[in-house]
Amino acid sequence: MENTRLSDSQLLSQYKKGNEEAFSELLERHKDRVFTTIYLIVKDQYLAEDLMQEVFIKAIRTIKSGKYNEEGKFLPWILRIAHNIAIDQFRKNKRYPMIIMEDGSNVFNTLEFSEESVESAQIKQDTYNLLKGFIKELPETQREVLVMRHYMQMSFQEIADATNVSINTALGRMRYALINLRKKLKQNSNAYDKNFYRK
């Protein structure tokens, strides 16, 4: 059967000509990867939603103004925008981590609580959900390499260049990320087994 799927580059030129459906298709193709990249950096569902909108709006403006010049490389381009916006936000939040509400509570705790309740309502004890949580707990440098390699499809050399470290440091961070995730999943499965046998 003939493959009639249009490439990203073809969709982009259609969109530039005013074909709105072409943009919907691009969004449909890449929205989850963009969202995953942002979410794993900022670790907050609602903030990730806002930032995803910001990323795509920036992309729309750039394309519409004729400034987009990376034909055929739409995904790495938009993932770079996503990464930069998410990292900026993450660092800003780290500098100003506390927003105290009228009742004295921290607004970030409120958001985190809301997010947890949504998540727990969806899938409990699912490996991927657990993994998502464990990635959020990784040290920043390890999480950054993991996101860049898995979701932004950057090579270790590109990651090393982008983060101003040697390739061995980038590889070491990835290795420690895998070791930490393996350890956390193992601990979790041991804890689950103990609870199971206790019953």
Place this chain on the structure above:
Amino acid sequence: MIKTSTENELIRFLYKESSQNEETEINRALAEDKDLQEDLFSFSAMIEKLNKLTIKAPERAVNKILAYARQSDMESA
């Protein structure tokens, strides 16, 4: 004990970024080192899980982006 350089090479190998020579080297190291073999399988399983992990973008955010795209189309028409 596994050398750190070998451990890092294993990571490159798993992500298919090794050169032909590095692949030969890591295969040789794997044949001699049980700990490295254990890492190969457990890391490979973890990488597979990570590759499958995608978080679904919320519909309301997607709809807002589409609305913005439509609006900007109308403005530029």
